Amino acid sequence: MAKQPEQNTDRYYDVFPTTLRGILESHPKDGHSTTYKALGEAVGVRQQTISQYASGQTQPTADVVLRIAQFFDVSVNYLLTGVSSFNKEYSQELGLSETAVEHLKRAKNLYPQVDPDPARVHTIPYLDELLSDDEFYEFLDALYYYVDGLQGAHGMTDEMKEHFKGLDIENYFVWQLQMFVQEFIQKEIKKLGLDIRTE
Numbered sequence: 001m002a003k004q005p006e007q008n009t010d011r012y013y014d015v016f017p018t019t020l021r022g023i024l025e026s027h028p029k030d031g032h033s034t035t036y037k038a039l040g041e042a043v044g045v046r047q048q049t050i051s052q053y054a055s056g057q058t059q060p061t062a063d064v065v066l067r068i069a070q071f072f073d074v075s076v077n078y079l080l081t082g083v084s085s086f087n088k089e090y091s092q093e094l095g096l097s098e099t100a101v102e103h104l105k106r107a108k109n110l111y112p113q114v115d116p117d118p119a120r121v122h123t124i125p126y127l128d129e130l131l132s133d134d135e136f137y138e139f140l141d142a143l144y145y146y147v148d149g150l151q152g153a154h155g156m157t158d159e160m161k162e163h164f165k166g167l168d169i170e171n172y173f174v175w176q177l178q179m180f181v182q183e184f185i186q187k188e189i190k191k192l193g194l195d196i197r198t199e
Contacts, residue, residue, distance in 0.1 A: 011056030016065075019082045021054050023072050028102045034072075043067040130188070139184050146177045 024034050036047040052058040069076045107124050130136050150173040161169055
């Protein structure tokens, strides 16, 4: 994917370039990535122009937006707002992105014309169980706390780090985070009737 440009960086995170980068990385229907070259050839522009669209440096004309929408089989509205009318209800009600909704649909195998990924299809029962478990939300809340602590440690000045008497505070928070996530995964595996020995 394109790197953030040195100029016009304020447009990099606009809705259209952000949405375009997302669907280039993962096609809404099958999850495959698309190169700038392939999209450029399909819509009749150079791959450098697609790169400029994706970085927010330039904006496509209306007819190019339409051709991009047709190529990805999404609505123009989705390209310009990040939310399609088809998924708007789900996105608004659940607070999920269009991409998240599309991934869930692929996991549920709602696109029979696409060869299903057996591993992904079988994730739905586990995902349902996970999302129905109060402990999962407690885990997410605590995970935010650990990540926030790591970010805080990363932003410390050398003078602030000296107060920890030689402790590598960043690596300490990384270790804490790894242990916390590992413990949660072990609990989930035990719920499936399995056990992992970590000694």
